Amino acid sequence: MHQQRTLAVPPALDSRDISLFLDFDGTLVGLAERPDGVVVDPALTALLRRLAERLGGRLALISGRSIAQLDTLIGPATAAIVVVGSHGAESRRPGVPAAAVARPVALDAVEAAFRRAFVGNAAIVVEAKSLGVALHYRGDPAAETAAAALAGQLAAVHGLHVQKGKMVVELRVAGADKGSAIAALMAGPPFAGHRPVFLGDDVTDEAGFARCVALGGGGILVGPARPTAATARLADVAAVRAWLAAL
Numbered sequence: 190m191h192q193q194r195t196l197a198v199p200p201a202l203d204s205r206d207i208s209l210f211l212d213f214d215g216t217l218v219g220l221a222e223r224p225d226g227v228v229v230d231p232a233l234t235a236l237l238r239r240l241a242e243r244l245g246g247r248l249a250l251i252s253g254r255s256i257a258q259l260d261t262l263i264g265p266a267t268a269a270i271v272v273v274g275s276h277g278a279e280s281r282r283p284g285v286p287a288a289a290v291a292r293p294v295a296l297d298a299v300e301a302a303f304r305r306a307f308v309g310n311a312a313i314v315v316e317a318k319s320l321g322v323a324l325h326y327r328g329d330p331a332a333e334t335a336a337a338a339l340a341g342q343l344a345a346v347h348g349l350h351v352q353k354g355k356m357v358v359e360l361r362v363a364g365a366d367k368g369s370a371i372a373a374l375m376a377g378p379p380f381a382g383h384r385p386v387f388l389g390d391d392v393t394d395e396a397g398f399a400r401c402v403a404l405g406g407g408g409i410l411v412g413p414a415r416p417t418a419a420t421a422r423l424a425d426v427a428a429v430r431a432w433l434a435a436l
């Protein structure tokens with residue numbers, strides 16, 4: 190269990206010293222009412238391109254989204270960046286196609302069960318992804334208990350992992366998380382030999398913070414203070430953008 194500590198704003202870091210790992214929703218872009226409501230502005234794509242160059246390729250997006258979703262939302266800028274999707278279960282390096290990961294057929298049954306359970310409730314969003322299905326209740330917070338119970342039942346039946354997040358519960362393939370994805374990248378070039386730093390806002394990011402700390406680096410929590418394995422904190426997406434621009 191993490192403790193709640195007072196975390197300072199991180200100092201400006203020297204880009205030559207670090208390998209940088211960035212969460213997407215809530216870190217690089219603000220949260221929207223619905224998953225497809227997120228907007229990536231040209232300033233962000235320009236920032237990502239600059240960072241990839243300045244860091245000599247030691248930049249990775251580490252997201253709960255699928256790689257396909259990130260490509261659609263961010264556009265061609267993802268081609269120059271390592272992209273890890275599906276909470277660590279899929280990964281792609283620049284110029285190399287992502288290794289194929291089998292999509293459990295059970296995810297189709299999960300998607301159907303989610304839709305059936307909330308049919309007629311337009312405030313609930315079912316998001317089908319490459320290696321998971323998310324049930325979003327941001328539009329109807331009262332549905333949280335029912336959503337969590339259903340996800341728990343389906344996870345037990347199908348052997349899937351329950352991933353909680355901000356106003357969302359998701360069933361996804363087990364066996365990887367953001368921490369294991371960062372560790373795998375840190376084991377080889379160009380990331381190895383530099384301090385890993387991970388920025389993220391959600392509970393799925395805690396595994397990434399913990400792994401970066403274990404590897405001699407740090408985690409930067411984005412948003413309000415809470416119990417966390419992170420070692421520093423930035424208030425919001427605007428503060429993240431300013432901190433990244435100063436690297």
Ligand SMILES: O=P(O)(O)OC[C@H]1O[C@H](O[C@H]2O[C@H](CO)[C@@H](O)[C@H](O)[C@H]2O)[C@H](O)[C@@H](O)[C@@H]1O
Pocket residue numbers: 212213214215216219220221222223224225226227251252253254316318323325327354355356357359391393
């Ligand atoms: O790891 P991340 O890159 O932060 O992705 C985590 C989840 O982000 C998305 O959901 C969240 O953002 C939505 C859009 O702002 C918001 O409506 C929702 O309430 C948030 O939970 C995405 O839709 C999920 O698939 C990701 O797992």
